[in-house]
Amino acid sequence: MKPKEILSNTPLTDEDVHGVFSYETPLRPDAFEKDDDLKIELIEKHFREIMHVLGMDLSDDSLKGTPHRVAKMYVKEVFSGLNPSSKPTSKLFDNKYNYDQMLVEKDITFYSHCEHHFVPIYGKAHVAYFSSGKVIGLSKINRIVQYFSKRPQVQERLTVQIAEELKKLLNTEDIAVVMDAKHMCVSSRGVGDTNSQTGTAHFSGKFNDQAVRSEFLNYVNSSASK
Numbered sequence: 001m002k003p004k005e006i007l008s009n010t011p012l013t014d015e016d017v018h019g020v021f022s023y024e025t026p027l028r029p030d031a032f033e034k035d036d037d038l039k040i041e042l043i044e045k046h047f048r049e050i051m052h053v054l055g056m057d058l059s060d061d062s063l064k065g066t067p068h069r070v071a072k073m074y075v076k077e078v079f080s081g082l083n084p085s086s087k088p089t090s091k092l093f094d095n096k097y098n099y100d101q102m103l104v105e106k107d108i109t110f111y112s113h114c115e116h117h118f119v120p121i122y123g124k125a126h127v128a129y130f131s132s133g134k135v136i137g138l139s140k141i142n143r144i145v146q147y148f149s150k151r152p153q154v155q156e157r158l159t160v161q162i163a164e165e166l167k168k169l170l171n172t173e174d175i176a177v178v179m180d181a182k183h184m185c186v187s188s189r190g191v192g193d194t195n196s197q198t199g200t201a202h203f204s205g206k207f208n209d210q211a212v213r214s215e216f217l218n219y220v221n222s223s224a225s226k
Helices: 036-053 066-078 138-149 155-170 210-220
Strands: 092-094 103-114 120-129 134-136 175-183 198-203
Touching (some): 036 066, 103 175, 134 155, 138 155, 155 198
Antiparallel strands (some): 092 134, 175 198
């Protein structure tokens, strides 16, 4: 699905919106009382039990280290975005050139995990903004996308989280975020559709103007991004 195709007049059902009513990731108040080492220890224990229930032989050389590898991967890598201490610091710079047109960074690769089945979501993010006097280093946009991706997610929430973070950092409402992704919960299980993609978008400020939005989407869909 191309970004320009994501806007539809088709009504959404309760199943379509996945129960997403807030852009905050649902976390318990005590989410960070345990340190990473303890979390790894506990996840390893429980994942070992899952493998045992599935009938796996954990004495096998290929499997005996799997519970620890999975636990470490969850805490230190694929779900590290749950921890605020992993949030990237973003230095802003004065817009010395008085650049007043949109700045676009497209085709940002991201990997996340569906919070309903804990299987991968992966794709491309496209981000644009108009400077309100400050600009952000381009690599920091990538890091922001990656930070919010590294947690159990739904794509709708992920899109809005990235947009809201950029609004706060850049002190502007002139933000656009479009995301195209493949969901392994669709392709590797259930309906088993390996061709479909999911598109989501957040437009605010100047991007609510149809001409500005079209300029952004045309650039994202240009042949240079293929």
